[in-house]
Every structure is written in C-alpha cells, then in structure tokens.
Amino acid sequence: MHIKRKTVLTVGVLALLATAAWALTRPAKTRLVASAAVPVRVMTVVEQDLPRYVTGIGSVLSLHSVVIRPQIDGILTRLLVKEGQRVNAGDLLATIDDRSIRASLDQARAQLGESQAQLQVAQVNLKRYKALSIDDGISKQTYDQQQALVNQLKATLQGNQAAIDAAQVQLSYTQIRSPVTGRVGIRNVDEGNFLRMSDAQGLFSVTQIDPIAIEFSLPQQMLPTLQGLIAASEPARVDAYMGADTEGEHSDLLGEGRLSLIDNQISGTTGTIRAKAEFPNSTQKLWPGQLVTIKVQTALDRNALAVPPGVVQRGLDSHFVYRVNGDKVEILPVQVVYQDSDRNILKGIQAGDVLVSDGQSRLKAGAQVEILKDPPQTIQTADARVQP
Template structure:
C-alpha cells in the first residue's frame, strides 16, 4: 500500500487548524451574547436636590365664619319676602317685612303724649318763675314754691319717659323690616308671606350663611402642638390646602392659612382642634363639607429626593440599589420624610443613578441592563400638574 503523500498530510493539518480556529471564534462571539442574556433589565433614576415642603394631613369639616338664623323680633304678619332662596345678599340688605300698622299707631301715640307733657312742662316752668319772683317779697308761701318746683320736676321726668317710649316704638318699628345681619347666601325659606310669626317660633324665617371667607376645622395629635404654636407665631401664615377626594383622585378646592388653635386638648382623643381660613370667591368650599386638609409644617432646603419605589426595606433597614458601571451595589439609606410622590433620603449623593424598577430580581453585584431612564421626581410632579 502506498503511503499518503506529504501534500495530503499538510492539507489535512490545515483543515484541522481551520476547524479549531472557527470553533474558538464562535465561542468568543457566543460569550457576549450569553452575558447579555444574563443581564437584568432595570430602569434607573438620578438623585435630585430640591426644596421640599413638608405636610401633615387630616380630615376636616368646612364651617361658615358667620351663619345666622333669621327670626322675627316682633309679632306680626309676614307681608313680604324680598329675597329668593339661594340669593347672595350683603349686610344690611332688606330681606322681608312684617305688618307694622299697630307699631306705627303706638309710635304716634307716644309722640302725642310727649307733646302733651312738653306743653304741661312749659306752663309749669312759667309758673315756677313767677312764684320765685313773688317769694322774694313774701307774695307767695315757701310751700307753694316747693310744690311748683316738684311739679316741674315731675313733668320733666314724664317728658323723658315719653321720649323713651318713642325710642322703644321706633326700635319695634325697625324690627318689622328684617335686614341681613351678614354678607352671605340665603338658605331655604321656612315661612311663606301671609303667616303670623312670633318671637317664640321654633322655626326661623330662613338662614343667611357667609361663604367667603370660610373656615375649615380639623384635629391633629397633641404631639404637634409645639409645631402648631410656632407656625401660628411665624411672620408668614402657614399654608393650608383643602382637597376633595372623589373617584380615587384629589382635587384642590382652595388654599388658606392657619388661623386658630383651640385653647385645650381633648382628653378623650388626645387631639387639638385647629381652624384655618380660606378665601372662597369661587364657592368651591361649602359649609358642612368633608375635605382632606394638608398643613405645610416646614420646607426642607436642598433635600435629596427620589421616587418612593426606589427605596427598599430590608432586615437591617432601608436601602437602595445604586448603579456602578453595569453592576448594582446595595447602599443603606435613611428615610427622612416620605409622601405619595417622593422620599427625602440620606446616604446617597446628588446625581447617583438608583434602580427604580426591577429590584425584585437584583442582589448586590448583579449585572444589569438599563432601559430608558425615568424622569426625575420634580419632572414627574410637573407632568402630574399638567392637564
């Protein structure tokens, strides 16, 4: 048998070298793809530095600063009602009138009696002057002079009594014109014109309630009393916001300021009542309405903020995953303040890229692949405020 030629042996060796080289290259190309498949996709957000207001929340009740039940102050027939239900009125506006004929007659009678008493006083005064002249020459007795002086004094008192009767009748007459004691909104009418009304009636004619400005009353824990006192004594009134919670969303009804802290703490609940005042020109706040109140207690200057999903809770406390290159590191943090939109944290630096989504698959040192970066907390707040 003829041995293989040298050229065939060399060709076989070349083929073996080419096959080995191809296998080595294919392994190098597959390695990155395998590593890429092992990377965990995450979203990250950068730590931002901004001023953050701190709030405390409570459930409050809207109250009118002035609400008056309009009742008759004299007895009489209700002749006219000059306002409609739900009408806005100003202080001093005429609301209704009562039959005033009997009171006018009493007023005329009191004026007539005053005229009579004044005429009698004038005659008695002239006689008193005459008696004084005669008494100097013993033309009249001292007893007669004293009696005339007493008569003048009696008539003077009668005149004052008549004047008081006139003033009383005028006051009674003014009560027949029912005027608004405050600026506000007329409620539902309880009595129609033509009915006899008395001061002892249990039902009022209607109510007038002040709507602008208006108040909101709420309760806070007694531990906040020092904070409330400092806010009340501050040169700038503390901001208070009122929200209406409906369909899972909160709608801002108005912004006001802290106005009053009650003079005692409730022993049963351990809370103190607080009142805030609001401008209510648009009438978004209504007496008796339940609202969510947010009181701004402080403003954190240059705070480090992150979205709430960034902060995780572990056995040893709170921590975050920080992106270092293409791997993550577990960093312990302290949560200084939190609400529904952001957390104030300590333990990281501004600009650090933290994992926002995908933490459940992570562990320290894990390799990650970053998907499009989430907006910063301030940007998210701006987007929520846009329609």
C-alpha cells in the first residue's frame, strides 16, 4: 500500500509539472510567432537631377562707390540732389561759386585776341620784308628778326590758348557731376559752406546699387573647383540668402547672381581664398555692407539616385542597403558616389526600389518585415550641399 501510494504521488507530481510546462511554453511560442515580422520604415528611390552646392558667408559690396569731393576751393552755392536720391552718371549734383574763374577765363581770351592781332601784323610785315630782301631792299638781319618775332607771337598764342583751356577746366570743376549711376548717401555739407580740396570728408557719396557684388571666402581646398567654374563656358550660379538657413521654409532668397572672379592669392592666416559674384539688384534687396549666406552651385549630377544617410549601412569593407522584396528584405551592396549631411548619391540601386530607412538594427538577409503605415518617403529636394 505504501509503495502504490508513493507511485501515485509521483505520477501526480509529474502530471502537474507537465501541465505547468505546457502552460508556460504556449504563450511564449505565440509571442515568438507574433514578433517574427520586423517593423520598418521605407522610402522609394527617385531618379532626378541633383545640383551640388558649397555655402559660405559673404559681404555685399558696391561695384562703384565714390565720395564726392570738390576739386577747387570755393563756396557751395547749390545742392541739386536729395539724400537717398537715385542719380545717373553725368547728372549735376552741386555747383560752386565760379565768378573768379569766369573772370580769369575772360582775361585769357582777351590776351589770346591781342596775341592774334599782333601775330597778324607781324606776318604781314614778314611777307613784305621777304619781298624786299630779294632786291636787297632790307638787310638779311632785319628779315631774320621779323621771322623770330612771328615765331615768338605764335608761341605766345599757344600759351594764351593753354591758359583758356586751363580756365575752362577750372570752370568745369564748379559744376560737380556724378561719375557713376547710383544712390546718394547722407549729406555732410550744406549750401553756403566754403569748400576746400583738402577736405577729406566730402559732400556725400554716390554708391552703385544695381548691379552689385558679393565677396565671400571658401576653404583653400575649393580652389580647383572654383578654377573649373571660372573656366566654364557658363558662369556658375550663386544664390544669396538672409541668414544661415538656405533650405528652410522661411529662407529669404535675396538674389541670384553669377561667379565673376577668384582672388589671386590664398590667405596664409586663415587658409581661405576670396571670390566674388555679381548680382542684378533691381529690387534692391542686396545692400552694401550687408552680411549674407551664399550658396554656389559646384556641380550637377544628372539622373542621380539619392537616399538619406540613414538608409546606407556600413559593412566590414563596403556599404550596403536593405531592399524590400515582397514581405522580406535582401542585402544589396552599393557604392557611395557622393555624400553629405543631407543625402548620399549611390550606385547599385535603381529608381523605384523600396529601401529600409529605419529599423535596420534587427534585420538580416531574408528577414520578414512589416512596413509601417506611414507613407513611403521620397527625395523631394533636388539639391545637395557641402558645408565648408
């Protein structure tokens, strides 16, 4: 009896253990089956032309900026322009008292008339003396003296004409005209003041606004690229923005210009090279002295296949991506042609391929995936930037 009871107890314990094991293992299997598909996010590869850019900080410069200064001493009699007014090259800006210069001009003209009359008389006498010298009516010495007088009066006549020309130049200085087309700056002198040529301040400045230039610096490593852009048949495009964000929704494009020149030397202290671009500026959004962000197009990749950086995975000796094929993924080796902080341009993929963009840490070749319901991502922006 004791042995039977012990056997029954043992069988019961074993049955309980079996039941408990079955109860514990069944939910685990269910969870394992349920978690077999790895949730991932995907994107679709799109083929498009992608320009490359380099960005930097630039300063807006006027192509022509002139400080208007007097070229003679005198009283400022009239100011014919207002501050901020647009003027054209040759427009009269101001006048200086010209009475003393006009008197000098009249005096020089009178002296010229006197010299002309004296020369006319001397030439008549010379002609007469020449005829008399043939018959020895006068001495050779008298004829030579008359010839010297004629030459002297001719030189005096030239001196009188030079004095007239000088007085006319001085008179032209009494009318101050704009040397360039541009905008008048803040006035420093009012009408009635006595102006001197030695005054360093000047009356005001005239600054050309349209077209305008932007000077900027780039790392010296960009020199070969810039030289290629300068040598190209079509100048490289340069965009100017207000602020550092050139891609955001609220980025303010100030103007579109063209690369015009690069400096003839690299700065030894900063390791940068200066370059300049010229911009049409009819809207006058660009203003001399303004700091802007510039973006230079350095290349254009036609029919490029680009993906966000997170799509590309790095193996031991190569790069690869996970491509979705049905409900599973496969490993696809790729070559990175170009990369930056925004995107990688790849070889080895095709337009329309669906690639895993998030969730790669749990994947391996042939793994089953569950694509999340978010809409597939596509490359919407057709540019790539290189930060200097």
